[in-house]
Structure formats: C-alpha cells, structure tokens
Amino acid sequence: MALKINHDDHGTVKGVVYADSYGNLHEQKTRAVCVAGNVMETTRLLHNSASSFFPDGLANSSGQLGRNYTRHMMFSTLAIMPGEVNFHRGTRQSGFLFDEQYHKPERGFNGGYLIETVATDPVTVAAAVGGWGESAAEYLANYTKLGGLW
Structure with a gap:
C-alpha cells in the first residue's frame, strides 16, 4: 500500500513510500507519480504526503482535498x-x-x-x-x- 509521496525541497516528486505485505516500509524512487486511488485512497495518500513545503498535503493549496465528494451507494x-x-x-x-x-x-x-x-x-x-x-x-x-x- 502506498503511504506517502516524497519530494525534494523544490516540490519535485522523488519517490513513493509503501508498505509490503509484512508491513515493512520501502521507498520506490521515481520521476513521476500518477495517483488513481479513487476519492478515499487518493485523499489519504495526498494528506499523508504533507511536508513543510506542502503543509496541508499535496495538491491541497485550497484546503478542499477530501471535501465535497459524493458517495455512490448502490444496491441491487x-x-x-x-x-x-x-x-x-x-x-x-x-x-x-x-x-x-x-x-x-x-x-x-x-x-x-x-x-x-x-x-x-x-x-x-x-x-x-x-x-x-x-x-x-x-x-x-x-x-x-x-x-x-x-
């Protein structure tokens, strides 16, 4: 499971921290990240990626990350x-x-x-x-x- 997106002092993505099936933490180095975890997991990951450069989480300069979403409840x-x-x-x-x-x-x-x-x-x-x-x-x-x- 992806836990955090790491970046350098300029805000450029450098890697993703993830936990393996045993709970051990690893970092996968990368030059780019595509986040596609639906509303709940994307919000969790971006909030968990907060830093001094992004104090409210990545992609959250508006403070709206994780707000104003609609759940799609379904039964059949x-x-x-x-x-x-x-x-x-x-x-x-x-x-x-x-x-x-x-x-x-x-x-x-x-x-x-x-x-x-x-x-x-x-x-x-x-x-x-x-x-x-x-x-x-x-x-x-x-x-x-x-x-x-x-």
Missing part, C-alpha cells in the same frame, strides 16, 4: 418473475425512474433518488448467487425469468 436485487423476462436480450439498462431535481423536505429524506433496471449475463448471476448444489442450480435455471433493479 434480482427476483424470479412469474413469466419470462429475458433481460439478456436488448439493452442492458432499459429503464430509469428518477427524481433528483427537487429537494422536498416533506418526503423525509434529502435529495432525490434513482432507480434503474439491470440486466446481466448468466456468469455474473452465477457469481452473485454463489454456492453450489440444487438451490443454486434451480435459481440459475430460472435465468430467463429474472428481473432486476439497482
């Missing part, structure tokens, strides 16, 4: 419908229901919502179902009757 559900759905045919996402435009306090929650239909292939469904045996086989035998939302 599949159900066996009474008849064939064949969601493997046609578009993979074919339906949307959303109300994100207005804040309506009377609803009891902030913001809006987005509900989408979901379709996936048999291999992905098998991985999501997990397990073995008759119950998994029976569920997968109903693949053409599956409908899903996320």
